[in-house]
Amino acid sequence: MRDIYHSVTLDKDKCRGCTNxxxxxxxxxxxxxxxxxxxxxxxxxxxxxxxRICPHHAKIASTDDLKTLSNYKYNIAIPAPAFYSQFSEDIDINILLNALKAIGFDYVYEVAEAAERVSIAITNYLKKNDRTAPSISSSCPAIIRLIQVRFPELIENIIPINSPMEIAGKKAREYGVQLGYRDKDIGVFFITPCPAKVTSILRPVGVKKSYINGAFSITQIYSEIIKKLSSINEADLENLQKSSGQGIIWGVSGGEKHAVDYGNRLSVDGIHNVINVLEEVEMGKLNNMDYIECQACIGGCIGGALTVENRFIARIKLERIARRYGQKFSVDCDEVLADYKKGEYFLKEEIKPKPIQPLDKNLGRAVEKMKHMEKILEDLPGLDCGACGAPNCQALAEDIVRGYAQELDCIIILKERVNELAEKMVALSKTVPPAMGIKEPEEEGTNNWD
Ligand code: SF4
Ligand code: SF4
Structure with a gap:
């Protein structure tokens, strides 16, 4: 079994335990x-x-170092569409792509172009009668993992088509091979707006191995690009920009929904909103929908945790850029359809649930623990303040039953116990031992004391 990997880690020195x-x-x-x-x-x-939320910058995403490029003979950058929205709109996309070459890549393949291909593939998939409706987009890896962990019964709703990032990786690799490079000498690197994509490269879901070797965050690459822009000579530009607005618009929420052309479509962004919508799907309230685009970040990938531009500004910029590059697909739709029919776009492995560990492997004991948990929850104050180190009282109750925490971790309960103890101590301090007392002892019905 493949071990669990996460690209989000903690810098312990910076963490102040603020509970945000x-x-x-x-x-x-x-x-x-x-x-x-x-x-x-x-x-x-x-x-x-x-x-995003940590005020002390203690949470970090593990990405590659640019030195990694020296491990390969031919390096290809595959930038996310959101990358284009991070710079001034006046800078032509082709200049940005050439700037990527200037920082050390040999070639650039746009994920936006792959997004056009995926839009065509999804449109065809949605025409299938035997799919489980509503179909849920598979492009955001954080959503796939959310479904695996929290909504495992919705796995069959996930569209079993590779993400634009993976398709771009595949196309980039094929290009390198066409040039005569051996597969192992080709390095394909995603320019990522988020840590979820990094994890999906290193621990892919639905495929055995990613076509991509690693990732650099937009935050990391941004200053390198800015440094190179002034030295780019427009006369020497290689034509690397191929995508149309249909692929570029995938960088904002609603972009997929726009590019996929079939049926009743819904777009939802922001992880908490997605959770609400998935709960509705679970309850069967959205069976009239054909397609739900779900993105973990507010605003879509332009709002990813590893971007630099304000997400609202980035949205306006990317929408304008997409309009500039037109609505006509740049890719050969017949070729995409032929590859789709050959199964080229489909995931090769089943997506497996990753449900949270039960309270106990033994069903009887699990039921007992559940009852115990409910009892603990009744006794907790219900303030959901987080001072115990758990996000809410329910989570603390569960942690107690699992043996990770104790009731006294709740500061309100701790205060009550301290008060009780203090009252007992005060009462105790007023107690005078008989030897020091002034009152004569009494014994009912007798007169044994003289
Ligand atoms: S507790 Fe969380 S939000 Fe607060 S400093 Fe630590 S990592 Fe950051
Ligand atoms: S929506 Fe956010 S988490 Fe999902 S792929 Fe885009 S940037 Fe990554």
Whole structure:
């Protein structure tokens, strides 16, 4: 079994145990223990909410170092569409792509172009009669992991088509091979807006191995690009920009919904909103929908935790850029359809549920523990303050039953116990031992004392 990997990690020296992150984690995967945050690996979906929320920059995403490029003979960058929205709109996309070459890549393949291909593939998939409706988009890996962990019964709703990032990786690799490079000498690197994509490269879901070797965050690459822009000579530009607005618009929420052309479509962004919508899907309230685009970040990938531009500004910019590059697909639709029919776009492995560990492997004991948990929850104050290091009282009750915490971790209960103890001590301090007392002892019905 492949081990659990997470690209979100903690810089313990910077963490002050402020509890901000535990209250915003959508899967309740963080606790504060001993004054520091700790991530519960089985629950974390790498959405990056904690990176965004931490006021002390203690949560970090593991990405590659540019020195990694020296491990390969031919390096290809595959930038996410959101990358384009991070710079001034006046800078042509082709200049940005050439700037990527200038920082050390040999070639650039746009994920936006792959997104066009995936839009065509999804449109065809939605025409199938035997799919489970509503179909849920598979492009955001944080959502896939959320479904695996929290909504395993919705796995069959996930569209079994590779993400634009993976398709771009595949196309980039094929290009390198066409040039005569051996597969092992080709390095394909994603320019990522989020940690979830990094995790999906290193621990892919639905495929055995990713076509991509690693990732650099937009935050990391941004200053390198800015440094190179002034030295780019427009006369020497290689034509690397191929995508149309249909692929570029995938970088904002609603972009997929726009590019996929079939049926009743819904777009939802922001992990907490997605959770609400998935609960409705679970209850069968959205069976009239054909397609639901779900993105963990507010605004879509332009709002990813590893971007630099304000997400609202980035949205306006990307929408304008997409309009500039037109609505006509740049890819050959017939070729995409032929590849789709050959199964080229489909995931090769089943997506497996990753449900949270039961309270006990033994069903009888699990029921007992559940009852115990409910009893503990009744006794807790219900303030959901987070001072215990768990995100809410329910989570603390569960932690107590699992043996990770104790009732006295709740500061209200601790205060009550201290008060009780103090009252007992005061009462005790007023007690005078008989030898020092002034009152004569009484014994009912007798007169044994003289
Ligand atoms: S938000 Fe979380 S990681 Fe950041 S300082 Fe507070 S407890 Fe630590
Ligand atoms: S919405 Fe985009 S940036 Fe945010 S977690 Fe999903 S893939 Fe990453």
């Amino acid at each position: 992150c535990i209250k915003n984690c959508p899967t309740e995967a963080i606790r504060v223990r001993g004054g520091k945050a700790a991530i519960l690996k089985s629950k974390c979906i790498d959405c990056g909410e904690c990176i």
